[in-house]
Amino acid sequence: MNSNILYILIVLIIVVGSVILHELAHGIVAYWLGDNTAKDAGRLTFNPIKHIDPYMSILVPVVLYILRAPVFGGAKPVPINPQNLKWREWGMALVAFAGPFMNFLLAFVFFLLGHFTGLLYGSFGELPEFIFKEIVFINLGFMLFNLIPVPPLDGSRILYAISPDFFRNFLMSIEQYGIFIVYMMILFFSEVFSNLMINGMDAILGLFYWVVGA
DSSP, rough: OOOOHHHHHHHHHHHHHHHHHHHHHHHHHHHHHHHHHHHHHHSSOOOOGGTTTIIIIIIHHHHHHHHOOOOOOOOOOOOOGGGGSSTTHHHHHHHHHHHHHHHHHHHHHHHHHEEEEEEEETTOOOOHHHHHHHHHHHHHHHHHHHHHSSSSHHHHHHHHHHHHHHHHHHHHHTGHHHHHHHHHHHHHHHHHHHHHHHHHHHHHHHHHHHHTTO
């Protein structure tokens, strides 16, 4: 198999696994807080068919990888009924936070495993190094992308909980246009967006290295 195709397949597997765990985290926390919507919709599952969005889960991440840009993406949003959640907007903020936090945990755990075993630095060959680095970088990219405070991304749900009423109303008013705004931002400000993502990922990696004393 051509090595480039192999690397793209590996990236795709990492992306799919990461978005599934991201969405599962949303659904599980919602279930813990009293909302069965995701469970009733069959979304508390590892079945990728239930979660994958052909555009955001496959096309966007693969194209970004080929372009050597920070890889990010998403999946079909897990259905949540905020009215069923404990603590209402704060409960929704916890549900929203769970997805990016899952990506952070995946990045941190695989960083630790890779750092202390040497897998992150090529001690066992180029392919394991590539896999571990991509798991770390892709999950950091997912975390940062989803924390953008534009509806329907997770960052907007967190921002909603701490905002005054007038700003909550503003967030609600742009909800139906939010994903279009995100796409336009990526399309027309791709260089600025990529630089912000890279700087954010570098800052978090710096924190990881500080934790391990490196």
